Amino acid sequence: MIKIKVPSSSANLGPGFDVFGLALKSIHSTAAQQASNVSSALLELQVTISTSNQSSAPLNCEITCAGLGAESLTRAPDANLITRVALYVLRCHGQHAFPSHTKVHIINGIPLSRGLGSSGAAVVAGVVLGNEVGGFGLSKDRMLDYCLMVERHPDNVAAALYGGFVGSFLRTLDPKDTARKEIPLSEVLPEPAGGFDTGLRVKEPPVGIGSYHEFRWTPEIKALVVIPDFKVDTAKARDVLPLKYSREDAIFNNQRSSLLPVLLSESPPNAAKISEAMRDRMHQPYRQSLVPGLSEILDNLRPSHPGLLGVCLSGAGPTILALATHNFEAIAEAIIAILTKAQDIQCQWQVLEPAKGGAMVERNN
Ligand SMILES: Nc1ncnc2c1ncn2[C@@H]1O[C@H](COP(=O)(O)OP(=O)(O)OP(=O)(O)O)[C@@H](O)[C@H]1O
Numbered sequence: 001m002i003k004i005k006v007p008s009s010s011a012n013l014g015p016g017f018d019v020f021g022l023a024l025k026s027i028h029s030t031a032a033q034q035a036s037n038v039s040s041a042l043l044e045l046q047v048t049i050s051t052s053n054q055s056s057a058p059l060n061c062e063i064t065c066a067g068l069g070a071e072s073l074t075r076a077p078d079a080n081l082i083t084r085v086a087l088y089v090l091r092c093h094g095q096h097a098f099p100s101h102t103k104v105h106i107i108n109g110i111p112l113s114r115g116l117g118s119s120g121a122a123v124v125a126g127v128v129l130g131n132e133v134g135g136f137g138l139s140k141d142r143m144l145d146y147c148l149m150v151e152r153h154p155d156n157v158a159a160a161l162y163g164g165f166v167g168s169f170l171r172t173l174d175p176k177d178t179a180r181k182e183i184p185l186s187e188v189l190p191e192p193a194g195g196f197d198t199g200l201r202v203k204e205p206p207v208g209i210g211s212y213h214e215f216r217w218t219p220e221i222k223a224l225v226v227i228p229d230f231k232v233d234t235a236k237a238r239d240v241l242p243l244k245y246s247r248e249d250a251i252f253n254n255q256r257s258s259l260l261p262v263l264l265s266e267s268p269p270n271a272a273k274i275s276e277a278m279r280d281r282m283h284q285p286y287r288q289s290l291v292p293g294l295s296e297i298l299d300n301l302r303p304s305h306p307g308l309l310g311v312c313l314s315g316a317g318p319t320i321l322a323l324a325t326h327n328f329e330a331i332a333e334a335i336i337a338i339l340t341k342a343q344d345i346q347c348q349w350q351v352l353e354p355a356k357g358g359a360m361v362e363r364n365n
């Protein structure tokens with residue numbers, strides 16, 4: 001059996017829209033999680049290939065799912081994001097289907113469409129899956145190229161693939177490459193992958209289309225996530241953003257995003273500076289309509305709360321990310337009080353920390 005494990009992630013950290021990504025893992029798993037075998041904040045695939053019997057499954061791939069949102073994940077290999085992406089990798093290498101007979105058991109511990117990088121993790125898991133079952137021996141840097149053809153904002157996939165706190169950028173692609181129909185863009189989900197029925201070999205991604213850098217992270221800083229019980233589709237949360245920004249807003253974000261990685265690497269952390277450096281004018285103001293209470297949280301949760309360093313929307317939301325050193329319960333309660341005053345919802349909260357190393361593969365015979 002092959003196990004593929006990919007962490008969750010929080011993108012942007014306020015001003016670093018489409019740049020910063022923080023791979024996250026649980027500090028402690030609850031008894032319920034241990035009993036159910038679902039690791040919190042982690043996506044796991046258990047993959048077996050049985051050569052003894054011929055597969056009757058479509059594309060030789062049988063999918064089963066457990067964990068968060070399992071009932072909503074499709075079992076069709078050309079539609080499920082993970083296997084679609086794996087098929088993309090296989091077809092770039094001239095293989096039309098999975099090896100017969102491949103079983104993929106998805107154990108999902110990342111809440112779907114909450115701003116914790118479930119689609120980024122699924123894309124990374126898909127590329128790693130394609131690489132493993134195809135035996136292509138791709139490096140992580142080459143796998144990043146595949147991920148970036150699928151999810152065009154690099155923050156979540158770079159964090160999920162490499163782990164830790166990362167910044168990343170993309171090279172501008174030739175429009176011919178981005179327009180290719182067989183690329184299973186997650187932002188146009190749930191459309192099935194196009195161009196797959198031809199049986200033709202799919203063109204490999206250009207080499208080196210993105211770069212990343214891992215920043216240092218001060219271990220005493222933890223990531224408190226408050227996860228409201230509703231979904232925000234990332235594609236919709238990108239549609240509410242303007243196509244152009246004023247010079248003033250661009251400068252506002254540049255000033256903060258340039259300083260934030262340095263501030264988060266220093267011990268003891270400077271709460272006043274971090275709080276200011278996590279402010280943003282590129283996406284959060286436009287996403288307030290999708291996350292009732294967001295503006296009040298951003299205005300009220302200041303470093304006067306003991307232990308709190310700064311607060312922002314996690315990825316495209318609706319999860320709220322608070323960076324803090326202690327006093328987690330009181331900070332979570334203050335955020336939940338605002339969210340539940342704004343609308344009648346339930347929230348869960350958890351304290352996470354950076355997941356070093358990112359996606360990994362365990363091979364057991
Ligand atoms: N484990 C998984 N298996 C298959 N598909 C998945 C899996 N996880 C996520 N997806 C797909 O990705 C979709 C969620 O993507 P979306 O970009 O809306 O949210 P997110 O990635 O959780 O949030 P954000 O990008 O803000 O962090 C799901 O509806 C599903 O189609």
Ligand SMILES: N[C@@H](CCO)C(=O)O
Nearest residue numbers: 011017018153315316
């Ligand atoms: N940078 C992306 C992350 C989505 O997870 C966004 O905010 O739309």
